[in-house]
Amino acid sequence: MDASWSPKPDVTRPRSLATVIYEWVDERLGLEEILALARKKTVPDHKYSFWYYWGGLSLFFFFVQVFSGVLLLVYYRPGPEAYESVRQITYDIQFGWLIRSAHSWSANLMVFAVFVHMFSVYFMKAYRKPREFGWWSGMALLALTLLFGFSGYLLPMDDLAYFATKVGLEIPAALPLVGTFLTDIVRGGPEVSETTIQRFFALHVVILPLIYLPILAFHLWLVQKHGNALPPSEEAKPESERRTIPFFPDFFSLDLGMWLIALNVLSILASLYPWQLGPQADPLAPAPVGIHPEWYFMSQFQVLKVFGRWFPGAAGEALGISLFTLAIVIWAAIPLFDTRTAGGRRAQIATYFGYFALLGMIVFSIWGYLDLK
Amino acid sequence: MNYPFWDVPLIGSGWVIGIIAIIHVMVSHFAVGGGFYLPMAEAKALREGREDWLRALRDHARFFIILTGVFGAMSGVGIWFAIGLAHPESTSTLIHNFVFGWAIEWVFFIVELTAAAVYYYGWDKLPRRTHLIVGWIYAFCAWMSLVIINGILTFMLTPGASWLGAAGTGQEAAYFWQAFFNPTYFPSLVLRTLVCISMAGVYALITASRIDPLAEPQLKDELIRWSAKWLLPSFILVPFCFFWYLASVPESQRALLKLGISTIGQGTFTQVTRAATVVVMTSATILAFVYFSAWRNSRHFNLGRALCVLFLAFAATASAEHSREMLRKPFVIGEHMYSNGIRKQEVERFNREGYLTNSMWLKTDAPPVSLRRVAFGQPVEPETAANLARGELMFRGQCLACHTVNGYRPIARLLQGRDRQAIMAFLKTLHENKPDSPYRSYMPPLVGTADEIEALADYLDAILNHNVKRRSDHLAQADRATF
Numbered sequence: 001m002d003a004s005w006s007p008k009p010d011v012t013r014p015r016s017l018a019t020v021i022y023e024w025v026d027e028r029l030g031l032e033e034i035l036a037l038a039r040k041k042t043v044p045d046h047k048y049s050f051w052y053y054w055g056g057l058s059l060f061f062f063f064v065q066v067f068s069g070v071l072l073l074v075y076y077r078p079g080p081e082a083y084e085s086v087r088q089i090t091y092d093i094q095f096g097w098l099i100r101s102a103h104s105w106s107a108n109l110m111v112f113a114v115f116v117h118m119f120s121v122y123f124m125k126a127y128r129k130p131r132e133f134g135w136w137s138g139m140a141l142l143a144l145t146l147l148f149g150f151s152g153y154l155l156p157m158d159d160l161a162y163f164a165t166k167v168g169l170e171i172p173a174a175l176p177l178v179g180t181f182l183t184d185i186v187r188g189g190p191e192v193s194e195t196t197i198q199r200f201f202a203l204h205v206v207i208l209p210l211i212y213l214p215i216l217a218f219h220l221w222l223v224q225k226h227g228n229a230l231p232p233s234e235e236a237k238p239e240s241e242r243r244t245i246p247f248f249p250d251f252f253s254l255d256l257g258m259w260l261i262a263l264n265v266l267s268i269l270a271s272l273y274p275w276q277l278g279p280q281a282d283p284l285a286p287a288p289v290g291i292h293p294e295w296y297f298m299s300q301f302q303v304l305k306v307f308g309r310w311f312p313g314a315a316g317e318a319l320g321i322s323l324f325t326l327a328i329v330i331w332a333a334i335p336l337f338d339t340r341t342a343g344g345r346r347a348q349i350a351t352y353f354g355y356f357a358l359l360g361m362i363v364f365s366i367w368g369y370l371d372l373k
Numbered sequence: 374m375n376y377p378f379w380d381v382p383l384i385g386s387g388w389v390i391g392i393i394a395i396i397h398v399m400v401s402h403f404a405v406g407g408g409f410y411l412p413m414a415e416a417k418a419l420r421e422g423r424e425d426w427l428r429a430l431r432d433h434a435r436f437f438i439i440l441t442g443v444f445g446a447m448s449g450v451g452i453w454f455a456i457g458l459a460h461p462e463s464t465s466t467l468i469h470n471f472v473f474g475w476a477i478e479w480v481f482f483i484v485e486l487t488a489a490a491v492y493y494y495g496w497d498k499l500p501r502r503t504h505l506i507v508g509w510i511y512a513f514c515a516w517m518s519l520v521i522i523n524g525i526l527t528f529m530l531t532p533g534a535s536w537l538g539a540a541g542t543g544q545e546a547a548y549f550w551q552a553f554f555n556p557t558y559f560p561s562l563v564l565r566t567l568v569c570i571s572m573a574g575v576y577a578l579i580t581a582s583r584i585d586p587l588a589e590p591q592l593k594d595e596l597i598r599w600s601a602k603w604l605l606p607s608f609i610l611v612p613f614c615f616f617w618y619l620a621s622v623p624e625s626q627r628a629l630l631k632l633g634i635s636t637i638g639q640g641t642f643t644q645v646t647r648a649a650t651v652v653v654m655t656s657a658t659i660l661a662f663v664y665f666s667a668w669r670n671s672r673h674f675n676l677g678r679a680l681c682v683l684f685l686a687f688a689a690t691a692s693a694e695h696s697r698e699m700l701r702k703p704f705v706i707g708e709h710m711y712s713n714g715i716r717k718q719e720v721e722r723f724n725r726e727g728y729l730t731n732s733m734w735l736k737t738d739a740p741p742v743s744l745r746r747v748a749f750g751q752p753v754e755p756e757t758a759a760n761l762a763r764g765e766l767m768f769r770g771q772c773l774a775c776h777t778v779n780g781y782r783p784i785a786r787l788l789q790g791r792d793r794q795a796i797m798a799f800l801k802t803l804h805e806n807k808p809d810s811p812y813r814s815y816m817p818p819l820v821g822t823a824d825e826i827e828a829l830a831d832y833l834d835a836i837l838n839h840n841v842k843r844r845s846d847h848l849a850q851a852d853r854a855t856f
Contacts, residue, residue: 257666
């Protein structure tokens with residue numbers, strides 16, 4: 001251990017129990033070294049600093065997902081009893097409704113936070129060298145987050161979950177060549193059934209976490225390695241005019257404050273607008289009127305719908321999916337296109353493309369909801 | 374029964390009171406707590422010779438007087454208008470019992486407003502000691518107004534055995550003090566005083582967040598940390614006072630808190646539990662947020678973070694006030710008057726003689742306005758029109774205090790899928806109000822004669838199922854419920 005970081009014992013005063021315990025642990029784990037590292041790390045302080053908190057907020061909601069998910073796991077039974085077990089959680093078990101509601105709400109809030117984080121990183125141009133892998137790992141985490149949401153939505157097996165999943169699976173099914181094959185594997189057959197629940201459950205609680213956690217660790221390591229990026233307007237300032245704050249304890253405690261606000265927003269939503277459970281899914285019954293996927297799949301759903309209208313048949317769907325794939329490829333490749341730190345034509349194009357993508361998502365989502373009526 | 378009914382579409386009349394009252398509580402509790410904050414901070418500044426503190430406190434005093442003197446006073450008057458319109462019967466009962474209480478409160482209120490104006494406008498004009506005394510006069514009068522209104526508010530939940538014994542005899546006012554110092558008076562007073570102290574800190578953090586950390590770093594550090602401390606007493610003591618308060622509430626009302634522990638049910642019956650969950654979460658975390666954001670990072674404590682503290686305080690206050698109101702269910706004045714204004718003592722008489730017998734609002738010569746759209750194009754017999762008008766008046770008198778047709782607690786959704794027979798069966802359950810009825814702990818009994826309840830069923834059938842039948846059709850049905 002570096003001697004310069006070791007606390008100097010005050011021989012004139014008896015040491016408190018907490019100090020003794022701390023020193024005992026520090027001697028074995030080197031806590032002071034970690035703290036020294038955290039104190040050395042700084043975070044830029046400027047008018048856009050607010051956007052730095054969204055990565056942490058996404059992480060916070062992920063922790064809530066894990067915690068509430070484990071509690072739900074105690075009572076949830078996948079398979080034929082899926083609906084009944086969720087009914088028990090919601091109506092019989094003490095505060096079961098609150099845990100389920102918190103899980104569902106935090107899933108939505110997590111998706112929202114991840115989207116805000118992605119767009120803030122994009123517009124601050126934090127994908128540029130040397131942060132390209134941060135951008136790509138972040139995109140992978142977003143895709144996995146959406147898959148978490150999609151696979152979890154079916155698990156209660158009420159009518160809304162059943163038909164929304166059925167509709168949602170139309171998106172991958174429209175993929176050229178492999179679409180039907182892939183969708184059948186995920187579904188466990190040509191129709192959404194109890195087998196699908198088993199598969200989605202395995203995906204939701206085992207497979208996705210196993211993929212998600214190492215990528216998350218990689219993403220966090222990159223954040224630690226490269227630090228927070230400066231937005232172009234701050235980068236243009238001379239070094240002497242830039243301000244920073246220490247990561248520990250200053251930014252860390254501000255981050256914790258934001259987590260507390262997030263916890264309260266979640267608590268208010270979960271308590272005052274508890275997640276409802278619809279009637280048990282009946283595959284033979286007609287789909288409820290206006291069935292649609294969750295809000296974060298709405299823009300994709302609407303694009304497919306619109307293209308299907310404009311170009312009837314498989315051509316429309318294939319065109320819609322191709323357009324999507326192209327947009328995602330461009331989105332992922334943006335660090336390779338917009339590489340220069342100083343402003344320029346490419347930087348401008350990238351910014352306009354970001355506005356276009358954001359606007360497209362919002363417009364198609366709103367259009368999708370209006371189209372349901 | 375002879376007051377007109379106030380129909381507020383979508384949100385219902387209860388939420389008109391609720392919205393005004395929650396905002397008023399946020400401001401009025403600041404008016405009391407801030408009343409102590411200002412002279413205490415001023416005394417400290419004078420003792421330590423801190424001119425920078427005095428300058429900042431003057432800014433805070435301006436914010437204080439504008440918010441409490443203008444907004445607080447206006448919303449207070451707003452509550453009077455709203456309760457008079459939404460709950461005329463209970464407002465009448467309160468006035469008859471507590472008219473002298475309110476008179477005393479208004480005296481304190483006038484002194485409070487005057488002292489606030491003198492305090493702010495006399496900042497550099499009065500001798501400093503006199504100025505400080507004015508501040509303390511304000512603080513005392515503001516707290517005394519709480520001392521008085523607290524008696525009336527707590528009376529509505531727990532009027533006490535003495536007053537209830539005299540209720541309906543005309544001698545109620547003779548039990549003024551027993552009603553005033555009712556079982557929940559003292560725990561509520563301590564709770565509210567603690568909340569007032571917190572509010573002083575919450576609002577002071579807003580003013581302090583505006584101080585430029587580059588120009589006056591020491592002032593910002595000190596004022597934020599000193600203001601943050603004002604949240605500590607309530608954080609430590611409120612849990613104990615809350616249990617004291619709950620222990621003073623009748624068991625039947627405490628049971629409402631437990632309704633939502635295991636089920637979200639229809640949602641309405643579990644509102645107290647769900648709102649209380651928010652109170653617990655926000656109250657438990659507000660101090661931690663202030664510690665991380667303000668105490669540890671006072672120089673970075675900007676208006677956005679100060680508004681986050683205010684948001685948490687607002688969520689806690691709104692949920693707590695909502696829970697307190699809901700805890701009275703099915704009464705508006707505990708064990709005396711139901712939430713629809715019907716006195717417990719009147720139930721049997723209304724069932725025997727009829728709820729609408731003496732109503733001056735019954736117009737039987739045309740279908741009710743609310744049904745004209747439904748009945749449009751259909752010939753409505755005079756007898757049917759009269760019957761639907763009676764049904765509508767039953768709805769307005771007994772349901773409208775808590776329900777709307779399509780908005781908050783909507784009848785249209787709650788009775789969705791029921792035909793007339795099912796509606797009638799439900800009304801029968803409400804009318805019988807048996808001890809094992811799931812609605813008994815939350816809803817008043819439905820009163821009236823068999824004919825009046827049939828008329829209500831016809832009216833509900835008409836607005837829910839757009840089914841305007843002739844009265845004689847129903848009378849001919851063999852399955853007609855009997856009472």
